[in-house]
Amino acid sequence: MRYVMVQIPKSAPFPTPVPRSVPTSADVARLAGVSRATVSYVLNDSGAVRISDATRRRVHEAAEELGYVPHAAARSLRAGHSRIVLMPAPSFPAGPLYSRFIEELQEALGRLDYTVVQHATAGRHGDEAARAWAELRPVAVLVPGSGIGPEGVAVLRRAGARAVVTLGSGPVEGAHALLMDHESVGHCAGAHLHTRGRRRIGVVVPEDRDLDVFSRPRLAGVRRALRGTGATVTELALGYDEPSAARLAARWRDLGLDAVFAYNDEYAMLLMRALQDEGVRIPEETAVLGADDLLLGRLLRPRLSTVHLDLPSGRDLAHLVDRAVRDPGAPPQRHTVLGATVVPREST
Amino acid sequence: MRYVMVQIPKSAPFPTPVPRSVPTSADVARLAGVSRATVSYVLNDSGAVRISDATRRRVHEAAEELGYVPHAAARSLRAGHSRIVLMPAPSFPAGPLYSRFIEELQEALGRLDYTVVQHATAGRHGDEAARAWAELRPVAVLVPGSGIGPEGVAVLRRAGARAVVTLGSGPVEGAHALLMDHESVGHCAGAHLHTRGRRRIGVVVPEDRDLDVFSRPRLAGVRRALRGTGATVTELALGYDEPSAARLAARWRDLGLDAVFAYNDEYAMLLMRALQDEGVRIPEETAVLGADDLLLGRLLRPRLSTVHLDLPSGRDLAHLVDRAVRDPGAPPQRHTVLGATVVPREST
DNA sequence: TTGAAAGCGCTACCAT
DNA sequence: ATGGTAGCGCTTTCAA
Numbered sequence: 001m002r003y004v005m006v007q008i009p010k011s012a013p014f015p016t017p018v019p020r021s022v023p024t025s026a027d028v029a030r031l032a033g034v035s036r037a038t039v040s041y042v043l044n045d046s047g048a049v050r051i052s053d054a055t056r057r058r059v060h061e062a063a064e065e066l067g068y069v070p071h072a073a074a075r076s077l078r079a080g081h082s083r084i085v086l087m088p089a090p091s092f093p094a095g096p097l098y099s100r101f102i103e104e105l106q107e108a109l110g111r112l113d114y115t116v117v118q119h120a121t122a123g124r125h126g127d128e129a130a131r132a133w134a135e136l137r138p139v140a141v142l143v144p145g146s147g148i149g150p151e152g153v154a155v156l157r158r159a160g161a162r163a164v165v166t167l168g169s170g171p172v173e174g175a176h177a178l179l180m181d182h183e184s185v186g187h188c189a190g191a192h193l194h195t196r197g198r199r200r201i202g203v204v205v206p207e208d209r210d211l212d213v214f215s216r217p218r219l220a221g222v223r224r225a226l227r228g229t230g231a232t233v234t235e236l237a238l239g240y241d242e243p244s245a246a247r248l249a250a251r252w253r254d255l256g257l258d259a260v261f262a263y264n265d266e267y268a269m270l271l272m273r274a275l276q277d278e279g280v281r282i283p284e285e286t287a288v289l290g291a292d293d294l295l296l297g298r299l300l301r302p303r304l305s306t307v308h309l310d311l312p313s314g315r316d317l318a319h320l321v322d323r324a325v326r327d328p329g330a331p332p333q334r335h336t337v338l339g340a341t342v343v344p345r346e347s348t
Numbered sequence: 349m350r351y352v353m354v355q356i357p358k359s360a361p362f363p364t365p366v367p368r369s370v371p372t373s374a375d376v377a378r379l380a381g382v383s384r385a386t387v388s389y390v391l392n393d394s395g396a397v398r399i400s401d402a403t404r405r406r407v408h409e410a411a412e413e414l415g416y417v418p419h420a421a422a423r424s425l426r427a428g429h430s431r432i433v434l435m436p437a438p439s440f441p442a443g444p445l446y447s448r449f450i451e452e453l454q455e456a457l458g459r460l461d462y463t464v465v466q467h468a469t470a471g472r473h474g475d476e477a478a479r480a481w482a483e484l485r486p487v488a489v490l491v492p493g494s495g496i497g498p499e500g501v502a503v504l505r506r507a508g509a510r511a512v513v514t515l516g517s518g519p520v521e522g523a524h525a526l527l528m529d530h531e532s533v534g535h536c537a538g539a540h541l542h543t544r545g546r547r548r549i550g551v552v553v554p555e556d557r558d559l560d561v562f563s564r565p566r567l568a569g570v571r572r573a574l575r576g577t578g579a580t581v582t583e584l585a586l587g588y589d590e591p592s593a594a595r596l597a598a599r600w601r602d603l604g605l606d607a608v609f610a611y612n613d614e615y616a617m618l619l620m621r622a623l624q625d626e627g628v629r630i631p632e633e634t635a636v637l638g639a640d641d642l643l644l645g646r647l648l649r650p651r652l653s654t655v656h657l658d659l660p661s662g663r664d665l666a667h668l669v670d671r672a673v674r675d676p677g678a679p680p681q682r683h684t685v686l687g688a689t690v691v692p693r694e695s696t
Numbered sequence: 697t698t699g700a701a702a703g704c705g706c707t708a709c710c711a712t
Numbered sequence: 713a714t715g716g717t718a719g720c721g722c723t724t725t726c727a728a
Contacts, residue, residue, distance in 0.1 A: 025705070036715090041707090050713060119464070120457065299621040423721080426704055710717090
């Protein structure tokens with residue numbers, strides 16, 4: 001980290017002197033010459049009570065003058081529930097596709113007036129982490145990957161969470177599940193390569209173990225697609241860097257493969273380039289197939305064939321959460337998402 | 349969104365019947381046969397008071413049995429302060445570089461025992477948004493881009509925020525600033541292209557106006573680098589899609605440029621491919637320079653030259669925030685980060 | 697060593 | 713139409 005420090009001129013150490021204490025509704029009441037109850041009624045526009053316009057104005061002015069801002073914690077303590085949706089940080093490095101999905105989801109939840117809290121699950125894991133999450137008394141919890149067990153779900157529900165949704169991992173008792181069907185991605189890929197006449201198929205599995213949640217099911221899916229066809233499936237470890245790709249490419253001819261499903265477009269691009277540098281002709285000698293349908297995949301030559309994933313939109317999931325929150329009695333549901341379709345371009 | 353619903357068997361609508369109410373410290377006290385005060389002492393391991401081991405054990409057992417989890421809101425209400433670090437969602441589409449930075453930052457803050465709250469700033473903007481943020485009484489606020497003015501900073505400080513840090517935009521009175529010096533990125537790019545003997549230089553400015561915060565300073569930097577050299581600078585609007593790139597490439601020969609700084613690697617890759625499809629030889633006819641030093645830039649042929657950005661690590665910033673929180677009296681500081689260095693490869 | 701009680705800021709009853 | 717007040721769950725004096 002390189003930086004240059006510049007001292008602010010002494011003349012203005014602070015633009016506004018930091019007030020000793022934060023104004024409360026009592027301060028507003030005092031200034032407006034009314035009771036705290038009245039302040040609350042006015043500021044919350046409570047339909048149940050009628051307040052004269054004169055008083056309303058006085059209260060609003062007082063609030064304005066003091067720069068009053070209600071205290072969310074106090075409010076939700078009193079109310080007995082929060083609008084917090086908790087999302088533990090994913091335990092795997094999020095790709096561009098997943099990042100965008102999360103961003104969309106957050107925005108949509110915000111629009112529904114939820115407060116999204118990203119909780120970094122530093123160190124803790126599993127049901128121990130669930131206890132930390134429960135302290136926030138979230139109204140809903142969205143857990144990516146395999147970050148929670150039945151115990152954890154129970155803890156959260158006991159702490160008042162009206163919906164627990166697991167994202168991507170296998171179903172957990174008591175929780176709603178949004179299953180990402182990565183197995184079918186692999187199946188799709190395997191079937192496509194087989195259709196193209198390929199019989200000796202490599203499958204890239206990232207060395208990053210945190211990606212196992214995705215890569216293992218994809219590999220399994222390829223295996224299933226090819227079972228009984230006489231085609232072979234070879235697992236290929238690959239790190240996300242050029243030397244690793246170069247090493248793999250160097251022994252490519254020995255591997256004798258005629259196709260490879262490269263986990264996703266990024267790994268596919270990396271490997272394809274390494275193979276080309278090694279003189280391997282694509283797709284003639286080896287077909288290369290990615291996944292995620294990134295824009296950049298179209299920029300290589302040959303254009304990268306890919307498996308397009310039909311992720312739910314963030315808005316969809318947000319509404320799903322909202323519905324679950326509104327009807328917490330409903331039995332946990334499992335939604336299997338991820339329509340996978342091959343986008344054949346030039347590399348297969 | 350395509351999904352298949354599967355009903356959970358009726359026999360187990362819920363693994364554990366949802367208890368009517370969340371256990372409080374009073375429940376624990378009752379079960380352990382002690383007072384609430386004692387429970388608090390035991391569970392917080394308060395050094396100030398000595399509690400007999402027998403009592404300690406009874407309290408712990410009771411807490412365990414009830415599945416007691418303290419209520420964060422109540423605690424921080426009583427304490428008068430929170431450990432919340434608020435981060436409004438960025439108002440611009442975050443690239444891979446920025447996303448990773450944010451993730452790192454969140455993890456580091458979590459490790460320092462802060463709770464990171466991502467607040468989706470749906471609709472609201474500027475000082476109006478600041479009021480919404482202040483409701484959470486965050487101990488620190490990290491605002492990416494130009495999302496806040498002096499008024500907003502004052503509101504947050506009044507609400508008890510001990511540190512307000514702006515990320516990337518110009519300095520705001522009263523707030524610490526982590527200035528991302530995008531102007532120098534442009535300067536660096538301009539200087540490099542000039543050194544390479546280029547004199548008619550195009551600069552890509554993404555059509556996405558949300559990226560103006562970054563793209564405008566970069567453009568200005570190029571202009572500054574080339575001022576007085578007789579070289580020309582041409583602004584080029586470009587959308588992040590292939591048709592847009594193709595349109596720009598189609599009129600390339602008319603533009604008569606011999607170099608282009610393409611905002612970042614992604615736009616550079618997009619444009620470079622379109623130019624090549626148009627028959628423009630790179631770098632002979634036109635040099636192409638990106639920024640961000642993404643791995644994928646190395647996969648094109650020619651390899652993409654780029655401006656490498658020396659971002660601070662998330663850990664660094666987290667510690668900076670922590671220090672500011674611990675010493676809230678200190679005058680706001682401005683840190684200018686982003687060491688920019690050209691990584692010349694084959695495209696320039 | 698433990699308990700009683702006050703109070704953080706807010707809202708919703710029940711009076712007036 | 714407005715005010716008094718109880719109490720959400722927690723910590724922390726002060727007293728015993």
